Amino acid sequence: MSDLMNLTLAGARDALRLGETTSVELTEASLAAVAASKPLNVFVHDTSAIARAQAMAADLRIKAGDAPAMCGLPIGMKDLFCTKGVATQAASAILTGFKPQYESTVSQKLFDAGAVMVGKLNMDEFAMGSSNETSIYGNAVNPWKIDDRDLTPGGSSGGSAAAVAAETCLAATGTDTGGSIRQPAAFTGTTGIKPTYGRCSRWGIVAFASSLDQAGPITKNVRDAAIMLEAMCGFDAKDSTSANIPVPDFEAALSGDIRGKIIGIPKEYRVENMPAELEALWAQGTEMLQDAGAKVRDISLPHTKYALPAYYVIAPAEASSNLARYDGVRFGHRAQLEAGDGITEMYEKTRAEGFGSEVQRRVMIGTYVLSAGFYDAYYNRARRVRALIKKDFDDAFISGIDAILTPATPSAAFGLGEMANADPVKMYLFDVFTVTVNLAGLPAISVPAGLDSKGLPLGLQLIGRPWEEGELLNTAYALEEALGFNTKPAQWWI
Amino acid sequence: MSIDTKTAARVAKLARIRVDEADLPALAEEFTNILGFIEQLNEVDVEGVEPMTSVTPQRLFRRDDVINDGHQQEAVLANAPDAREGFFAVPMVVE
Numbered sequence: 075m076s077d078l079m080n081l082t083l084a085g086a087r088d089a090l091r092l093g094e095t096t097s098v099e100l101t102e103a104s105l106a107a108v109a110a111s112k113p114l115n116v117f118v119h120d121t122s123a124i125a126r127a128q129a130m131a132a133d134l135r136i137k138a139g140d141a142p143a144m145c146g147l148p149i150g151m152k153d154l155f156c157t158k159g160v161a162t163q164a165a166s167a168i169l170t171g172f173k174p175q176y177e178s179t180v181s182q183k184l185f186d187a188g189a190v191m192v193g194k195l196n197m198d199e200f201a202m203g204s205s206n207e208t209s210i211y212g213n214a215v216n217p218w219k220i221d222d223r224d225l226t227p228g229g230s231s232g233g234s235a236a237a238v239a240a241e242t243c244l245a246a247t248g249t250d251t252g253g254s255i256r257q258p259a260a261f262t263g264t265t266g267i268k269p270t271y272g273r274c275s276r277w278g279i280v281a282f283a284s285s286l287d288q289a290g291p292i293t294k295n296v297r298d299a300a301i302m303l304e305a306m307c308g309f310d311a312k313d314s315t316s317a318n319i320p321v322p323d324f325e326a327a328l329s330g331d332i333r334g335k336i337i338g339i340p341k342e343y344r345v346e347n348m349p350a351e352l353e354a355l356w357a358q359g360t361e362m363l364q365d366a367g368a369k370v371r372d373i374s375l376p377h378t379k380y381a382l383p384a385y386y387v388i389a390p391a392e393a394s395s396n397l398a399r400y401d402g403v404r405f406g407h408r409a410q411l412e413a414g415d416g417i418t419e420m421y422e423k424t425r426a427e428g429f430g431s432e433v434q435r436r437v438m439i440g441t442y443v444l445s446a447g448f449y450d451a452y453y454n455r456a457r458r459v460r461a462l463i464k465k466d467f468d469d470a471f472i473s474g475i476d477a478i479l480t481p482a483t484p485s486a487a488f489g490l491g492e493m494a495n496a497d498p499v500k501m502y503l504f505d506v507f508t509v510t511v512n513l514a515g516l517p518a519i520s521v522p523a524g525l526d527s528k529g530l531p532l533g534l535q536l537i538g539r540p541w542e543e544g545e546l547l548n549t550a551y552a553l554e555e556a557l558g559f560n561t562k563p564a565q566w567w568i
Numbered sequence: 569m570s571i572d573t574k575t576a577a578r579v580a581k582l583a584r585i586r587v588d589e590a591d592l593p594a595l596a597e598e599f600t601n602i603l604g605f606i607e608q609l610n611e612v613d614v615e616g617v618e619p620m621t622s623v624t625p626q627r628l629f630r631r632d633d634v635i636n637d638g639h640q641q642e643a644v645l646a647n648a649p650d651a652r653e654g655f656f657a658v659p660m661v662v663e
Contacts, residue, residue, distance in 0.1 A: 175643035271623045285622070314628045383606045394583065401584070403656050408649035417659050422586035434585055438595075439602055441583040452606065457619035459612050464620065498598065499605045515623025540624075 078103040079241040083147055083298040084325075086244055090136055090146050097136065097146025097190060100244075101129035104148035104192045107242040113567040114240055116233040118153055118211045119161045119194035128190040135188055144305045145188025150195045150237045150246035155181045155289075156278040157194065164280040165199045165209040168428025169406045178278025179310045180247065180289045187305040192243050196233030199430045200397065201254055201282045204504040205493065206232025208432045213490045216262055217563040220528050223489040228258030228504075234292045235262040239563060245293040245302050249279060251286045252385055253483075253508025256520035259292055260482035260533025263522040263561065265554075266292045267299045267547070270540045271515035272317035275310030283392035284315075286385075286512040296521065296551045300324035303543065319541065327544030332552045333367030335545075338475040342378035343507055345484060351526045352481050359479055359523060359534045362556035363549070373475060375466040380459050381510040382502055387443050387456035388513070393433075394440025400428060435498065464514040471539050477549045480507050482520040482533035507535060517543045519550045522559045531561070569607070571599040 078100055081089065089095045105125060108117050125148065132146035156162045156174035163169040181191070196214040198206050205226040206214040214232040216225040217240040227236035231248030235258035238246050248255040250268035259266030267290045274289040281287065291302035307321045339360055344353075364370050402408035402424030409423035429437065443452035470478065484506055493501050511518040517540070520533040536553065538546030576596040580587040587595060622628075645651040650658075 172647050175640075175646055311631060315622070315624075317624065317626075318629065377612065380609060380612055383608045386602065387606055387609070398584075402649060403658055404644075405647035406649070411659060415659060417661050418584070419586075420659055421584040425584055426586040429585065434583075435598060435602075438579050438583045438585065439599065442579045442599065442603075443606075445579070445582060452609075454619045455609050455612075455614060456606075457621070458614035458617040459609050461617050461620040462612065462614070464623065497601055499601060502605075513623075 079107050081244065082294050083244050083301050086147055087143065087145070087301070091141060097129040097132040100146060101125050101148050101190050101192065104243050108193055110568045111237070111240055111242045114215045114217060114236055115212055116196050116214050116237045116240070116242065117150070117193035118196050118233065121160055121191050121193050124160070125190050125192045128185070132188045132190060142187040143301050144184055146190060147188070147245070148190045148192045148243050149184065150193055150234060150243040151181060151191050152231055152234050152247050152249060153194045153197050154201055154249050154280045155247060156280065157181055157191070160194065162194070162280070163210065164201070165197045165211055166428065166430070166433065167210045167407060168400045168425070172406050174278070176278060179275035179312060180279065180306050183308065184247070184305055189305070195237055195246055198230035198232065199433050200280065200393070201230035201249055201251055202393070202432050202436055203229040204253070204257060204501055205229050205490070207490060208430050210430065215490065216487050217567065218262060218487065218530055219563065219566055220530060225487040225530070226261065226490050228261035228487065230254040231258050231292060235259055235264050235266065238262070238264045238292050238294060240567070245291055245298055247289060247306070248292045249287060249289050250512065251282050251389060252512050253505040255290045255292060256508045256518060256533070256535060257483050257504060259520040260522070261487040261531065263531035263559065263563070264292050265295055265299050265519065265521055266290065267303055267519040267543070268511065268517065269303060269307060269543050270517045272315050273307045273543070275308070275313040275316045277310055277312040281396040283389040284396060285392060286389060296519070296547055296554045297325060297328060299519065300328060300547045322544050324544050324547055327548045328551045329548060330552045330555055332363065332549050335368040335476040335549060336474050337363050337368045337370050338373035338470055338478040339370060340373050340375045340378065340478060340480060342375050343480040345506065348481070349485055349526060352485070352532055355523045355532055355534060356479070356481050359553060359557065363479065363553060366552045366556060371475065373470050373478070375470065375510070377459065377462045377466050378510055381463050381513055382506055384456040384459040384463065385505070385509045385513060386439070386502060387452050388460060390436040390440030391444050391453050392440070394437045394444060397433070397437050400425060432498070460513045463510055467514045467516060476539065477546060478537040480535045480537065482507060482535040486526045486528070486530035486532055511537055516540055517546050519546060521550050521554050521557070523557050524559060525561060569600070569603055571596045571603065
């Protein structure tokens with residue numbers, strides 16, 4: 075594959091501005107890499123015609139000296155973002171044939187900044203999953219491979235992470251409700267950031283759990299994450315939870331100087347059966363931040379253990395409400411009806427045919443915990459526990475902690491199909507380190523840290539103070555410099 | 569708490585998802601497992617804690633009460649499985 079695809083966003087941006095390449099060249103290289111990536115099953119909707127038009131327009135802007143941050147850079151778009159006139163299915167059968175009549179705010183912002191969309195990306199159905207195995211398009215495959223098995227790229231932004239790791243595009247959009255950016259980033263040796271809740275507009279992103287959902291980028295490194303995140307953020311009157319506060323220059327925050335910063339190490343994240351390599355990388359990361367001048371302090375986040383059960387009440391409850399719109403009336407799939415079928419049969423058949431089993435399970439759990447008689451016992455209790463989880467973090471930050479270092483996932487990527495017969499709760503445990511952050515609405519980033527004994531990437535997570543993505547990115551930048559991870563997967567799929 | 573097939577059927581009905589009779593026992597078992605996992609929350613002392621509605625203390629902002637959109641019938645109906653004469657069409661609801 076062309077060397078152009080080895081570039082980072084920052085590298086490609088600089089090359090474009092210096093006239094060393096053009097967006098058309100970059101885009102053609104990306105589209106060739108996309109075409110060659112079929113065995114990975116990451117791209118699910120072709121947008122090459124749009125990409126070529128956007129690339130030509132970008133080159134004109136660059137020539138005219140009007141080149142914003144993302145101008146001319148080929149990226150992939152998670153299938154959860156509504157893209158005008160382009161199939162948007164959230165990897166679900168129920169949205170078969172759906173072509174939005176509008177553009178999501180985040181994708182519009184990226185296009186305004188000159189980004190080129192080379193395709194829509196595979197994901198778990200409605201972003202519900204941690205392995206990209208609930209997709210109607212079939213599994214996305216991790217470009218990392220250690221034997222005959224195909225490995226999961228993680229989920230739900232599995233296609234996004236795999237596409238970036240495989241260098242088919244320079245970066246990709248993701249969304250994160252319980253870890254769906256950070257967990258796949260960790261599984262694929264890429265960088266993924268979820269900003270503070272309210273930073274990115276949710277308008278036009280197919281909703282899963284509205285109080286938890288946030289968009290963010292998956293990139294090759296921290297600088298790229300800063301560049302792309304800035305282009306995605308900003309106030310939007312169309313999302314009532316969007317924060318009306320200025321977006322700082324995130325890239326300018328990357329000084330690498332973290333002297334005097336206080337890093338918290340939460341004891342509750344030291345879980346049973348943690349692989350020794352992960353524990354060692356965590357200790358190594360801690361030491362590196364210390365060597366860079368940060369102070370390290372042991373902290374306690376006592377309600378950590380209850381984050382997953384609280385999440386598996388709140389997220390399904392919100393999902394059951396959000397997904398009520400898929401009724402076979404206004405868009406998407408409608409079941410074939412038999413003589414005598416009324417509107418209830420239409421709803422029930424449509425939703426049984428259109429939703430996969432994990433989505434059905436979560437919608438029904440959500441329905442149950444919100445139903446009369448159980449609302450207080452389950453939903454309100456979970457929301458109270460959520461308040462306590464957030465308070466754990468508030469207390470840590472009030473005590474002077476600037477960022478918290480944890481592992482991103484409890485293990486490296488597993489084989490596709492290996493969890494097929496497992497209890498759904500087992501799969502949920504892959505989000506154990508990431509889900510607390512969504513419940514508290516905080517920004518967090520996953521940075522590739524090293525390889526496990528089998529040769530698969532592992533990630534470390536940094537959690538920051540609300541609205542201080544710049545400082546968080548800078549701490550991640552210092553960690554990245556010290557870790558020096560630059561291994562790429564062998565291109566076995568070409 | 570153990571979920572029986574009757575409860576599973578009721579939840580499926582409330583969620584408007586058709587579930588075959590034969591699939592109800594497996595579904596009930598899944599619910600029982602997941603709810604068992606969720607029941608850990610009962611260990612937490614939540615006395616005096618307000619249920620959280622928003623992660624940021626800000627009040628949801630309100631826009632001015634003015635008409636700022638509309639006249640998009642065609643776009644609204646463009647993705648409908650069955651649209652006729654400017655309406656969404658559904659099976660008969662009233663006799």
